[in-house]
């Protein structure tokens with residue numbers, strides 16, 4: 001299986017899909033309010049970002065996510081200012097990939113980029129209980145069976161985006177120093193460099209990759225295609241104010257990119273699922289739940305009644321998936 005993937009790998013075409021013309025922005029007559037005039041899909045009913053109301057989510061225990069190549073040191077990491085954000089792309093083959101969780105099939109890494117705000121009180125796209133975070137990372141993957149991003153965006157399960165929130169810390173996050181020093185060389189729009197040091201995905205992600213929210217939505221930039229399975233990881237990455245400030249120095253054709261997040265969109269008839277750690281319940285069936293004191297006590301869980309409730313809701317979730325996914 002993996003052998004076949006290595007032979008028939010996909011040659012990436014850097015930034016062609018997501019970085020077309022500068023025909024949209026975040027302010028004035030090209031701002032999010034007007035995207036729908038040019039891009040019909042931006043007026044759709046299943047748009048992103050959304051506010052996630054934690055009281056309304058449906059708890060599920062999905063299969064584990066498999067992260068492939070996330071621990072490998074990657075050379076030749078391209079960092080590009082596309083006039084809207086900073087894009088990080090990789091050349092190595094095979095690309096990192098992801099499967100499991102709510103995903104049916106394997107998804108191949110395409111690019112990652114960031115969204116931020118004017119100051120540390122806002123900047124994330126999705127919100128949790130109306131809370132904004134100062135920045136958000138989007139790791140974009142396309143479904144392997146569609147071969148290219150261009151083809152994938154024509155299917156409702158074409159893309160998955162792993163989204164990570166940032167939070168302020170007094171201590172610098174060392175893995176982000178390489179990124180921020182690269183950023184200082186791409187402050188001009190449409191400039192690009194190759195990073196000096198090898199880079200591993202896992203180093204820039206939070207520790208807990210088991211708890212996440214998942215829902216179906218869209219690209220948050222034009223053409224706003226409703227083809228994205230979103231996974232919003234609950235645990236934020238912690239950076240200093242200074243590390244986030246570096247992003248605000250990047251420039252578009254019309255000056256500094258002070259903010260590049262789309263406002264939240266109506267959730268409509270959609271359900272947000274909240275994945276709790278399925279392994280925890282497996283442990284619980286043999287162990288005394290009280291012994292696991294390292295688990296946060298704020299969420300009530302851990303008796304056999306909730307185990308059956310969770311597996312029931314997982315079953316329901318799979319049923320809904322089977323009914324809604326084409």
Ligand SMILES: *[C@@H]1O[C@H](CO)[C@@H](O)[C@H](O)[C@H]1NC(C)=O
Pocket residue numbers: 118119120121122
């Ligand atoms: C942060 O930026 C927003 C948007 O420009 C502004 O409304 C708000 O007052 C700012 N907050 C602070 C604390 O500077």
Ligand SMILES: *[C@@H]1O[C@H](CO)[C@@H](O)[C@H](O)[C@H]1NC(C)=O
Pocket residue numbers: 181182183184185193194195196
């Ligand atoms: C970016 O510029 C700084 C100097 O401003 C330099 O130290 C660094 O090596 C450059 N390149 C990269 C890829 O970060």
Ligand SMILES: [Zn+2]
Pocket residue numbers: 113114115138220
């Ligand atoms: Zn994004």
